[in-house]
Structures are given as C-alpha cells and as structure tokens.
Amino acid sequence: MQEQVVSYALEKVEKARQTLRALSSLKTSIKNNTLLRAAELLDKKRDYIKEENSKDIEYAKSLGLSSALIDRLLLNDKRIDGMIKVLEDVAKLPDPVGEIVRMWTLPNGLKVGRMRVPLGVVFIVYEARPNVTIEAASLCMKSSNAIILRGGKEAINSNRALVEVLKEACRMEGFPEDAIQFIDRPEREIVWEILKMEGKVDVAIPRGGESLIRAVAENARVPVIKHYKGVCNIYVDDEADLKKAYHIVYNAKVQRPSVCNAVENLIIHRNILESFWPRMAYILGKAGVELRCDEESLRIIKNNPRLSFVKAVPATEEDYYEEFLDLILAVKVVGSLEEAIDFIEKYGSKHSDAIITENYTKAMRFLQEVDSAAVYVNASTRFTDGNEFGLGAEMGISTDKIHARGPMALEELTITKFVILGEGQVRDNVGVPEDLLSEALQV
Incomplete structure (x- = not known):
C-alpha cells in the first residue's frame, strides 16, 4: 500500500x-x-x-x-x-x-x-x-x-x-x-x-x-x-462615526461568517459603550449572532429589556483567541487606543484588523502599530481578498513575513x-595572461 x-x-x-x-x-x-x-x-x-x-x-x-x-x-x-x-x-x-x-x-x-x-x-x-x-x-x-x-x-x-x-x-x-x-x-x-x-x-x-x-x-x-487562522478584530474608537460602525461591524460578521476575513472580536471604547453598544447588539441579535461578552458589555445587554431576545453569554479567555467561522462574536470593552492595540497583539492572528475612527492621528497610529497582513481604517475586514484588492484572485492570505504577506x-x-548583462568583463581584470593566450591560440 x-x-x-x-x-x-x-x-x-x-x-x-x-x-x-x-x-x-x-x-x-x-x-x-x-x-x-x-x-x-x-x-x-x-x-x-x-x-x-x-x-x-x-x-x-x-x-x-x-x-x-x-x-x-x-x-x-x-x-x-x-x-x-x-x-x-x-x-x-x-x-x-x-x-x-x-x-x-x-x-x-x-x-x-x-x-x-x-x-x-x-x-x-x-x-x-x-x-x-x-x-x-x-x-x-x-x-x-x-x-x-x-x-x-x-x-x-x-x-x-x-x-x-x-x-x-x-x-x-x-x-x-x-x-x-x-x-x-x-x-x-x-x-x-x-x-x-x-x-x-x-x-x-x-x-x-x-x-x-x-x-x-x-x-x-x-x-x-502559511495562512493561519483569521482572528480578525474591529476596534470602534470613541471618535468613531457610529453609523459607519453599525454598517461595518454588521458586514464583517453577518455577510459571510464562515470565511477567514470575517470579524471575530469586537473591541469598543468605554466612552461610547452606552451610545453605541445597545444599538449594535440589537442589530447583531436580530441577525442571529451569538455574543460572547466581557462583564461591561454583558451588563448593558442584561439591563436593557429591549435586548432580552439577544443571545449573550459571558466570554471566556479562550473565546478571544477563537476563529468561530460562524455567527458568533466576542466583545471586549477598552479604555484607550493603546489598550485596543494591546488586545489585538495578544489575541489576534495577524490577519486583518480595523479601526473605526474620525481621528486622523489615531488612524495613522493604528496603521503603523498593528502588525497584521491587512490593516483597515473605516472599512470592513471582509475586503481582505485578492479579487477585492484588484489582484484578480488569490492563492490564500499569508500571515507569514517571508516572501509573501496578505493575499x-x-x-x-x-x-x-x-x-x-556583460561585454566580456572579468573580476579584478584577471583574465588569461597574454603569453599563455598566445600559446593556446597556436594549438
């Protein structure tokens, strides 16, 4: 055999x-x-x-x-x-x-x-x-x-x-x-x-x-x-345009959850938790997304009667490392951009990560400091794809740092x-001695 x-x-x-x-x-x-x-x-x-x-x-x-x-x-x-x-x-x-x-x-x-x-x-x-x-x-x-x-x-x-x-x-x-x-x-x-x-x-x-x-x-x-797992993250900053955020997060999780560029972790700045998260949770809940929440984000859901239909459970440490490839989303609340980047560094897979913000300085810091194959500002991670990038197609999305990275x-x-291309050059101008060449030409 x-x-x-x-x-x-x-x-x-x-x-x-x-x-x-x-x-x-x-x-x-x-x-x-x-x-x-x-x-x-x-x-x-x-x-x-x-x-x-x-x-x-x-x-x-x-x-x-x-x-x-x-x-x-x-x-x-x-x-x-x-x-x-x-x-x-x-x-x-x-x-x-x-x-x-x-x-x-x-x-x-x-x-x-x-x-x-x-x-x-x-x-x-x-x-x-x-x-x-x-x-x-x-x-x-x-x-x-x-x-x-x-x-x-x-x-x-x-x-x-x-x-x-x-x-x-x-x-x-x-x-x-x-x-x-x-x-x-x-x-x-x-x-x-x-x-x-x-x-x-x-x-x-x-x-x-x-x-x-x-x-x-x-x-x-x-x-x-290698194309390792896609634990993609989206960070919603306290200076985000929330309407953009609703659409981007929904697209990144719901449009096709079974692929490697779908978002798996949603990171929310604490300053916008009360204004952003109930509405986002409502949208995701209606789409059938199960939410695995940290203590702060879970409390918001449990204290809001209009969110009683949302399936939300406490997140475990392992959830933040997980590539769900399904209608499941882990949620984390942070107090700063630095904390968000630290979270991505710890739990992400260096595949695709995004920030939603209207602050140019924060956006540029995110682009420079997040060490992933594709880093986004105000766009869905679902675009990490060779065809979407205008490359025609892709063999895969490399998370390596040698030879190829990304699609x-x-x-x-x-x-x-x-x-x-040469015209007879030899190193250090060392060619056949003239007397030896003359002898050889007589052979």
Missing part, C-alpha cells in the same frame, strides 16, 4: 515538473486564451458542475457538517459566475513573468537586474471551498507555475469537475495540460509524501483550518507559505532572479 502511495505521489509531481521549461517561455496570449476558454466552458457546463457539487453537499450533510461548512462547499450559479469572473479577471492582468523589476549599471559596465520568474511546482492543500480550485489554478497558469491540487475529500466531485474543465481548455489552446495535477485519491499519506519531495516541489501552500496548516508545516521538508496573487507566485 505504501509503495502505491509513493508511486502515485511521485508520478503526479514528476508530470508537473516536466512542464516547467515549456511554461517558462509560454506566450502570454496562450495563457490568456486558455483562461478565457476555461471561463466559457464553466458557463457551458454549469449544470454538470452543480450536479457534481450536489453529491458533495449530500455527503457533507451525511457527515453532520455545520451549515457554515456546507455553505463553503456550495457551488450555485452565483458562485460559478464568480469563478468565471476570476478567470476573466486574471486573463486581463499583466503577465509578471519576465518582468525586469530593476536594473542598474556598475562602474565596470555590467548591467545587473532582477527578473520575475515562476516559483516552479506549487502544491496547494485546501479544504471545503471548491472555488479555490479555479482561483489557485488560474493564478498558477498565468504566472507559469505548475500546480498540484489537493482539496478536501468532502469536495472531491466538485474539484474533479472543475479540473476537467481546466484541462479541456488547456488541450484546446495549447497550454501544457500536465501543469495542472489533481490528487483524486483520499489517502492523507499522499500529502505527506509530496511534502517530503525537496527539489521536486518548490513550495507548499496550505489553505484551510489551523489544524491543517500546522500539520502541513510540521510534516513538510519543502518551503511552506497571494500573481506577483507573490513569482520570485526574482538576478540577470547580468
């Missing part, structure tokens, strides 16, 4: 790796045409894709998965339209491969530059959301990387259907089909084998829950770009190499 797993994993990696040379010099027009063809095929085959997705939905229900997780699995017409848009948007983006980032001339006449090149073979391990298949593959295709896709077993039928569409587009447009590899077997051992393949796999990107990411990071011998898009799927 183990031999079969190793053989299967090696076959997938070798097929992907063999396409790298062709990918490195592939014309941008072929890449773009392939992406646009895939968009057309997605549209034509949407009924087939939804049919395959329905199998995954039924399987997820049989496992007793939460409604939030099932929502992440669902591919309806709106989400298929979203995947089509991703393909079209990525096709419109400038091709980063071959771009000279910078070039300078040395005193000896050498021209030294840095050129963007693909990372190579990218192994992405992800859970639940089948639209990641399209996002990740489209970005790797445009950036001339080969990709190995390993989604969760709960989405295997949806992912297989989407990969079929991509491969058909590759065949139609002359894109190397083997640059897209799909792990269609459920054994986890395949993942661990691929993660060991130093020199064959250039980078692994896990996208999913914290346990998945830690497992990948702990078992990998190849470089890993990983086209540029983050390349790395620079030095290119040097």
